[in-house]
Amino acid sequence: MIPKPVSVVATGGKFDLTDQTDIYIQDESAELKQIGQYLADKLNPSTGLGLEVKPTTDAPAPGNIYLSLSGSDSELGDEGYQLTITDKLISLSANKPAGLFHGIQTIRQLLPAQVEMTSKQKGPWEIATGTIRDYPTYGYRGSMLDVARHFFGVDDLKNLIDQMAYYKMNVMHLHLSDDQGWRIEIKSWPNLTAHGGKTEVGGGEGGFYTQEQYSDIVKYAQDRFITIIPEIDMPGHTNAASASYPELNGNGKTADLYTGTEVGFSTLATKKEVTYKFIDDVIRELAALTPGEYLHIGGDESHATKIEDYIPFMNRVQDMVVAHGKKVLAWDEIALATVKPNTVVQYWAKAENAIKGVAQGAKVLMSPAKNAYLDMQYDSTSTYGLHWAAYIEVDKGYNWDPANLVPEIKKENITGIEAPLWSETVGERKEAEYLIFPRLLGYAEIGWTPAELRNWDDYKIRLANHGERMKAMNINFYPSKLVQWD
Ligand code: TNX
Incomplete structure (x- = not known):
């Protein structure tokens, strides 16, 4: 099991x-x-x-x-x-x-x-x-799918939701906007999807979810006891929004649709009121589509935003989310600003940021890139994936404990674990599955099973037994040589 x-x-x-x-x-x-x-x-x-x-x-x-x-x-x-x-x-x-x-x-x-x-x-x-x-060790056991770099359709999401449910995961975080695409219909700002949803990494046709389709996904997940957390990344990773509404652009250049994979070049115009009108509309529409408690506001890699602009921006947007009745989730850079009450800090890159969050009383969601990024290659021969953080073989993905990774971040500071799949290198369901599986099973176990009951030698035998199950479920998993598949 x-x-x-x-x-x-x-x-x-x-x-x-x-x-x-x-x-x-x-x-x-x-x-x-x-x-x-x-x-x-x-x-x-x-x-x-x-x-x-x-x-x-x-x-x-x-x-x-x-x-x-x-x-x-x-x-x-x-x-x-x-x-x-x-x-x-x-x-x-x-x-x-x-x-x-x-x-x-x-x-x-x-x-x-x-x-x-x-x-x-x-x-x-x-x-x-x-x-x-x-019963579970952590209340938050999630995975993230980046549908912005490459778009994945409703059926792909439903398929992944059922796979997650099989391993008792209970949160799916959707990265709905980035430089390369805007993927959720916002009725008050229709060009976001009409224009901003039209392409993706590599120049494919992109796509987006209508609000009706999105609600269908939310309901499908809810029926499987999975909460969908929508993310609108800001103030960086916003080229698709700026290309759709030039008045939002804060980097002083003309924003065209972008199909490359660089990060850190875009920013919203943090000093213009229209930007906050825009964000308020987006948050209002998104909150209305979201039965879950959290909205994710990104906040990562805003290299084109001056820190003196980033801080008041993140503070103000947190208040806006709260005003719409939701709690904030954001990448660890948010700790450079004021972490408001109930905001959860998602640790991905800098432990010092996560520690700053804890010092401000925040809980941490553990997604350390070196251990938990599903888009990292297994080894140097992997067809898909990146390796800027690490190569993550199946044993390495399994063999760590969220409460024992950063001394200052203790079990009581942690809401749980999330394994993100960034999709720069994958655009098809089978390609995504190759990176997600079998590592997702390990992340599910890290989130559910008490640390003292987990060890690789025991896990790898149970994982081998799941080879046949994954095949039966038609999952295209990576057949790691470290496991003697049944
Ligand atoms: C860093 S993780 C990013 C993403 C990239 C990812 C690729 C994070 C909060 N930002 O924009 O897709 O690396 O691994």
Whole structure:
């Protein structure tokens, strides 16, 4: 299993899934039905067992699966679950629906790998008996996709959301704007996408999400207990905005659409009121599309913005986000400004920035480029990816502890971990998967499993077992030589 559960007690027997098996839910609430149906939809195509979701008031008869909300097991928290499997019953309970959903991923992983295929497979469909009690170490377990350098469509995002859910991740951060493209429709500033969304790195056709499509993604993720965090990067990384609305441009040059991969040349006009009118409109529309708590305002690599302009800009934009009812997430440079209450600092490059954030009372989201960047090459022979921060082989991506990386950043300062995929070198789903997998599984485990239960020698055996699962799920993973794939 990945991530490794907190506690597993095996009892040596087996439960058989048969054509008599159904999924019983404790009441008819929409959430329970939906979680039960998610499990049925994952198991039915491959097993052909025709599992149905049925409400019940009592524990079901032998041979079935039972999902219930108990609500009073404080150790499990909001995302934990207890899974008790006997030869008669699979019984999954949790305080909250999110816990049941994570528990369902465990049930899937306890079945043979072929269960993940979408065509009918042979079976038998046996599960080992025992009890699992499980809950996450960090509340934020995320990945980021840069859809600005190369655009990825709605189906690509949904696919990744399901893959993340399988490994119990709960946040997807979308990098929606950069020099090369603006990817989210803003109704009050239509040229952002009409013009600014028209291309991407290498000169491809780019693209953008309409607000309707975006809401569909948000809902799809929400149904899988994943929160979408939208990022509008500013005041740098804003060439696409400036090319669409020249009055926003602050670097004194004419901004044309850009298809290269340099960073640090663009800036918004931080001294013009129109810029803040623009940002307020963008934040308002984005906040209305976002049920989650956070909006990400970037703040990285603003080399074309003077520091004396950067600081008041970041301070003012944080207040604007708060005024629209959201909390701020930003890259670690934000700590050069005032980190406002509830702002989370995303550590990617400079530990000293993250430390400054902690000193101001902020929590840190851990995305150290040297350990957690999905766009770093595995080694010097990797077809895709960059290596400015490091080569990150699968063992190196796994073998670190967020709470033990920077002495001044302790577990209580950390909200969790996020692994970003920057997309300068990848534009197709299969290319992106090659960089994301299998490293994402390791980041999922770092976020979920207690540090003292993790070690590479044990992990690499479990990872090998997931080779077949990833194949069954049609994931184009990098077959690292460090792992003896099954
Ligand atoms: C740095 S990470 C960037 C991105 C690039 C990435 C490439 C960060 C906050 N800024 O603009 O895409 O490196 O690895």
